[in-house]
Amino acid sequence: MPRPATSKDVARLAGVSQTTVSYVLRGTGRISPQTRRRVEEACETLHYRPNLAAQSMRTGRTGRLAILTATPGISPGGLLSAAAAATVAVAERYAPEIRVVAVEPELRAESVHDVLGSGSFEGILSFIPLDLEHDPTRARVVVMSEAFDDQMRVTDERIGAQPVRRLMSGLAARGHRRFLHLAGDLEYLSARKRRDAYLAAVAELGLTDLGVHECGWSGERTLEVVRSIGPDLDLEGVAVVAANDILASAAIRGLLERGVRVPDHAVVTGWDDMPTSAFQVPALTTVGVDFAAFGAWAMRTLIARVRDEPEPADPGELQRIHWRESTGDVPEGAPHPPTSG
Amino acid sequence: MPRPATSKDVARLAGVSQTTVSYVLRGTGRISPQTRRRVEEACETLHYRPNLAAQSMRTGRTGRLAILTATPGISPGGLLSAAAAATVAVAERYAPEIRVVAVEPELRAESVHDVLGSGSFEGILSFIPLDLEHDPTRARVVVMSEAFDDQMRVTDERIGAQPVRRLMSGLAARGHRRFLHLAGDLEYLSARKRRDAYLAAVAELGLTDLGVHECGWSGERTLEVVRSIGPDLDLEGVAVVAANDILASAAIRGLLERGVRVPDHAVVTGWDDMPTSAFQVPALTTVGVDFAAFGAWAMRTLIARVRDEPEPADPGELQRIHWRESTGDVPEGAPHPPTSG
DNA sequence: CGTCATTGAGCCTTTCATATC
DNA sequence: CGATATGAAAGGCTCAATGAC
Secondary structure, X not given: OOOOOOHHHHHHHHOOOHHHHHHHHHOOOOOOHHHHHHHXXXXXXXXXXXXXXXHHHHHOOOOEEEEEEOOOOOOHHHHHHHHHHHHHHHHOOOEEEEEEOOOOHXXXXXXXXXXXXXOOOOEEEEOOOOXXXXXXXXXXXXXOOOOOOOOHHHHHHHHOOHHHHHHHHHHHHOOOOEEEEEEOOOOOHHHHHHHHHHHHHHHHHOOEEEEEEEEOEOHHHHHHHHHHOOOOOOOOOOEEEEOOHHHHHHHHHHHHHOOOOOOOOOEEEOOOOOOOOXXXXXXXXXXXXXXXXXXXXXXXXXXXXXXXXXXXXXXXOOXXXXXXHHHOOOXXXXXXXXXXX | OOOOOOHHHHHHHHOOOHHHHHHHHHOOOOOOHHHHHHHHHHHHHHOOOOOHHHHHHHHOOOOEEEEEEXXXXXXXXXXXXXXXXHHHHHHOOXXXXXXXXXXXXXXXXXXXXXXXXXXXXXXXXXXXXXXXXXXXXXXXXXXXXXXXXXXXXXXXXXXXXXHHHHHHHHHHHOOOOEEEEEEOOOOOHXXXXXXXXXXXXXXXXXXXXXXXXXXXXXXXXXXXXXXXXOOOOOOXXXXXXXXXXXXXXXXXXXXXXXXXXXXXXXXXXXXXXXXXXXXXXXXXXXXXXXXXHHHHHHXXXXXXXXOOOOOOOOOOOOEEEEOOHHHOOOOOOXXXXXXXX
């Protein structure tokens, strides 16, 4: 395996000094057209690519941006957001890379610290809460987590739990009074926030809470929960607020097993607007988050910060409730399929 | 913003030479316990973290592994696989990072070349086809794409399109003879492979093909397609093989709009076993891929290759057909809910 | 002559200061 | 004196060779 060509090799082949090669590549310095040509050809023949480590050692710049996440899987649009973000960054000649940090707290601290302290990144976009106490990094950091003060206002307003409130007042307006919450894994902040918003809405809107049940993020667990909910509880007319579309799907099935049809006898809402949610029968009423827009905005913010430029404007509304069949609504355009009989 | 501490700073504080600091950190060389202690304390107080660029310049090693993907979003388990892979790697002190390359061919070539040529990676795990003609890299490469000869056998057997054949012979055994394929975005190899497998199976099993329709990967498109399929075509008893669960969900809805109930009048299969697929009504018959296992195995393979160690054994069966309600089957355990009336 | 610690060279690049025509 | 090209240092680290006791 041949060792990769260095600028020295290029220089030798082109018959110039290594410095000249550097000037040609940087585009700085006065270089005659002929020399430039010769150098460029040499680069070509040798398939030369500058050594990033050496480059960054000299300049202090790495061009690398880290995107921190713990769960590339859970939220459907979640990582797609990162992809969108990547587009922005690439255009600006930054290399964004996704680092998946451990879920376990101890391991996570370690891996986070590695990223922060390595000095390898000019900027860090974190979708997980970060403890920057010792701030071991020179990197600019943008934390887009509901847990963090820094961007709290935007994250809370743009991708927070508020829609729970809107969802529930919408259901109240449709005549529902008795509510049930199927919570996600309460280890997750988003699950806790949704639960809290649920409880707050129950209180503020003067509704009846029939209970909060943790279902992890799992459909299996949800099915068990729904099967075992107070056997003598009258589920007629109940409104189930599920923490995401997986739980919502499982809830609908669970209710059906108990003879409760959605939306005829009970209604269900989800969260995430998964790609199938609009097509299932009944189609799920859910909260869609424009993660692509959010991710792009987050990345633009980071890049601005890295460059000490003014940060981009607030991204505007990013969450939207899609009222669909699972709450008895009929989506525009789509003919309502014959759900039964 | 203070500049980060270097090993030189540590040395000064500990009252030793910079070399000694290096030896302590590497764990090589003979160092007395006292000296070691002093150095470690100095590191602690200064929050010292070695400069990776300098380190890698000197050693030629970077400890970095790249995971290449174009679509962190599309396949549900797809990126989760990378996460699983990360666990393996981290235990081995490698830092795996996900690079999202552009979807557009020209841009992609560029970004792939950046990754390969940068010399920043010791190993590359690619989930996209790679053109290694000029092999501009010293990195060890493992390509886990259906397109590539290198690992073709394993990818094809483990996460390839074979289940299409099993799926269809299973449906044939259930009495279906007339088939329809809803293809994914044919830009994607996986979509083409599934289509080809579908056509091959039709031929081999002596079935009737009612048509192949490209639906992108989109439910909306699928709905349109199903609405517009030959209005006078008798859909009674038809078996629809969809390229993934999104298309399958939309297909079921589309059929319902036309008065064709699944599974009573027609059957549908999907792919991916999305988290909701087991809970939708009807639950989807689909192909589940154990991406976590696949990702972990792929990463172990890469690490072995990077280290010139023997590669891990074949991961065994990774795909499984889940026969569920959408083909008229009743999943074990789950009571069949009253789907209608 | 072991044991522990240090000196110095080199990895590849950028950039300032200097040399040449 | 312009216009081009070059020498040499520096950046943080590792490791072979060397020094001090």
